[in-house]
Amino acid sequence: MSIDLTLLASDLGCSQDDVKVMLLDIVTGLDDIFVAIEATIDDEDYDSIIELDEAVKTQIAHFNLNNMEASVFALSEGASAKDKNATQSAFDNLKKNLEEIKSVI
Numbered sequence: 001m002s003i004d005l006t007l008l009a010s011d012l013g014c015s016q017d018d019v020k021v022m023l024l025d026i027v028t029g030l031d032d033i034f035v036a037i038e039a040t041i042d043d044e045d046y047d048s049i050i051e052l053d054e055a056v057k058t059q060i061a062h063f064n065l066n067n068m069e070a071s072v073f074a075l076s077e078g079a080s081a082k083d084k085n086a087t088q089s090a091f092d093n094l095k096k097n098l099e100e101i102k103s104v105i
Contacts, residue, residue, distance in 0.1 A: 003065070003104045011064060020105045022063075027105065029059045030098055034091075037075075041087055049079035049087060056094070068097040 003023075005016040012019060033055050040048040053076045060068055071093040078086030 003101060005104060008063065012062070023101055023105045026059050026063070027098065027101055030056065033059070034095065034098065037091055037094075041084065041091060044082070044084055046079040046082050046087070050076060053079065065097070065101075068094065068101075071097055 005019050008019045009016045012022075014022075033052055037049060037052050037056075040046075040052065053072055056072050056075075057069075060072070071090050074090035075087060075094060078084075078088075078090050
């Protein structure tokens with residue numbers, strides 16, 4: 001996933017610095033959500049994972065983070081299938097996506 005701050009700023013009608021502030025807000029929210037997801041994967045609480053997946057979707061809405069959106073979809077699919085390995089793999093990808101966002105802010 002490559003984050004293009006110029007494109008995001010253009011899409012959102014703001015400066016790159018504004019985008020960084022918005023991304024920082026997303027990161028802060030996702031860090032908390034990811035702690036909860038990790039615990040629910042360990043507990044195999046798939047209904048909670050699906051609910052938390054919706055919270056992730058809300059956090060990243062309107063930012064065109066396609067790779068992250070694909071990982072969120074895969075997380076939901078894995079949880080719906082009650083497949084711990086698929087769920088964990090999707091979550092690992094989400095964590096990588098989050099680290100990439102952190103690297104640009």
